[in-house]
Amino acid sequence: MSDHYAVIGNPVEHSLSPAIHAEFARATGQDVAYTKILAPLDGFEAAARKFFKDGGKGLNVTLPFKRQAWDLVNFPTDAESGYAIDAQAVNTIKLVGEELLGYNTDGLGLIADLERNLVVPIPGKRVLLMGAGGATYGVVHPILVREPGLLVVANRTLDKANQLVAHFQKGRRIAVGELSAKPYDQLSGSQFDIVINATSAGLKNEMPPLPAEVFAPGALAYDMVYGKVTPFLKFAGAHGAQTSDGLGMLVEQAAESFLIWRGVRPATKPVIDLLRREGGGRRAEG
Ligand code: NAP
Helix, strand or coil: CCEEEEEEECCCCCCCHHHHHHHHHHHHCCCEEEEEEECCCCCHHHHHHHHHHCCCCEEEECCCCHHHHHHHCECCCCCCHHHHHHHCCCCEEEEECCEEEEECCHHHHHHHHHHHHCCCCCCCCEEEEECCCHHHHHHHHHHHHCCCCEEEEECCCHHHHHHHHHHHHCCCCCCCCCEEEECHHHCCCCCEEEEEECCCHHHHCCCCCCCHHHEEEEEEEEECCCCCCCHHHHHHHHCCCEEECCHHHHHHHHHHHHHHHHCCCCCCHHHHHHHHHCCCCCCCCC
16 A cells, blocks of 8 residues: 655645655655645644554645644654754644654755755855745754845734744854844845745735845745736845745755655656646745
């Protein structure tokens, strides 16, 4: 019988994860079945425990359960465990013996998309991260480990960005250098090499109130939302930045999960290309 994995969320019906993992399994010759679980909003833990009791080997966790998954799991002792601990969110669970181990692969997925696929290295770069929700928490530590010259977090609700910065400053595992929080209206006069939209504004065809001059010459504008040209990407392109949506991040974080579960990291480019040909996904998950 195939080893059983699944993505659990609410809603989950439009998730691209089953298609991505089916491609990974086919390409690597792994005997894997990957399904979707729609958990009731008040029933994440029961649904997850039932999945593992019935023989499941691993789960991807998507909105709105990543924080509850963090409460459910233990953390492995390898180098990447700190990402999930600091993010206070878990998107990958692996059953090891009787124990549920939790990981967060979103940050590694973003880094892989930026550095490998888009060939935009982070070390020394000035990075602006917009948003202070779960997606931002997931990527701050992996970005800092890559030693950017500067990491500024901007958020509509400034208090949340301040809390995020305080959270990572009291983190035990990393020395936090140039990490700061700013309101959007204090970004005028600053320039960044990488501008990442980790807000959900694009889903509503909105964008954060970003001054046009933030894009340094040759800057990359990256929107975690995928499958559409968001107002942020249009704005960035009109002001000279190169642009990317978050489809590559989605596939790369899935590849990191596959690696955790199966010990092999599948090639991602063929899957990204396939999904782009098929329309790039019609709704965001993550
Ligand atoms: P979240 O926790 O709900 O946070 C949403 C953030 O967006 C908050 O900081 C919020 O600001 C901000 N925001 C919403 N509408 C805005 C607007 N009109 N103007 C300015 N800021 C606005 O969501 P999340 O979990 O962090 O996810 C954020 C996005 O990333 C989602 O679209 C998600 O699908 C995507 N994502 C993609 C991947 C991937 O693999 N590609 C992975 C993870 C997440 P306030 O604090 O002021 O409300």
